[in-house]
Amino acid sequence: MSNAIRIHNFPLSGHCHRVELFAGLAGINHELVFVDLAAGEHKKEPFLSLNPAGKVPVIEDGDVVVADSNAILVYLARKYAPDWLSGDAVEEAEIQRFLSLAANEIANGPAAARLVTVFGAELDTDKAKAIADYVFGILEGHLAGRDWLVGQKPTVADVAIYTYTAHAPEGNVSLEPYPNIRSFLKRVEGLPGFEAMPATKAGLAA
Known part of the structure; x- marks a missing residue:
């Protein structure tokens, strides 16, 4: 899945789910990267290099990194699924x-x-x-x-x-x-x- 976007997520986060949901609805090739919130993984490196705010979700699309679920939705739609x-x-x-x-x-x-x-x-x-x-x-x-x-x-x-x-x-x-x-x-x-x-x-x- 080398061409897949990477979605750094936590399964019970609604903010993460909306990104995962959209990727599925729009047929966007993606892989999920589990972030262990209970262990504080989102508050230390290497996650903080992706999002200094220390929050999920974050996506990696090649060299592009986007944080914030709504910003991600707009980015993915604009690039991959403009009909949305x-x-x-x-x-x-x-x-x-x-x-x-x-x-x-x-x-x-x-x-x-x-x-x-x-x-x-x-x-x-x-x-x-x-x-x-x-x-x-x-x-x-x-x-x-x-x-x-x-x-x-x-x-x-x-x-x-x-x-x-x-x-x-x-x-x-x-x-x-x-x-x-x-x-x-x-x-x-x-x-x-x-x-x-x-x-x-x-x-x-x-």
């Missing part, structure tokens, strides 16, 4: 809006709630659940009458939003009140090349 972006300025802006939502409200809401139950993170659970309810309310309304978040086909926006939304129940955030979101998740899961992130027994998924 958009040539339309308005749609491009909409995609960016959902990437920002993934990096902010999704990360601080359902993802943070899951960090507490799965990894024992010392975070404000009530605040995380409140943010989750807020952002899921936005997504539920946006998805009314839509199959995908932006335009008429799946884009990197859908990939960025998918994982932590699908695994929200692991943080005791129910998806039952959001039928449009649940339908959206099933559409993503039905795409060729879809690969699920391993489930944990935390939260409502127990």
Whole structure:
């Protein structure tokens, strides 16, 4: 797999999963490089030479190194799968809006709630659940009458939003009140090349 991109990842990280998921959906040749977070591998060399921030995921594409899951999605789409972006300025802006939502409200809401139950993170659970309810309310309304978040086909926006939304129940955030979101998740899961992130027994998924 000498021509494969290398994805430095941790299997239970939603940020890592969105990169792995996109590579599968877009048919991008890749190999996974396990990073042992429990052993602190991400906080020392040689990993820090790839990403001084000490966070996964990171990809190596030949001599190119890209960190941050959303930046990686845009890079991979631009280089290997442009159909997952958009040539339309308005749609491009909409995609960016959902990437920002993934990096902010999704990360601080359902993802943070899951960090507490799965990894024992010392975070404000009530605040995380409140943010989750807020952002899921936005997504539920946006998805009314839509199959995908932006335009008429799946884009990197859908990939960025998918994982932590699908695994929200692991943080005791129910998806039952959001039928449009649940339908959206099933559409993503039905795409060729879809690969699920391993489930944990935390939260409502127990």
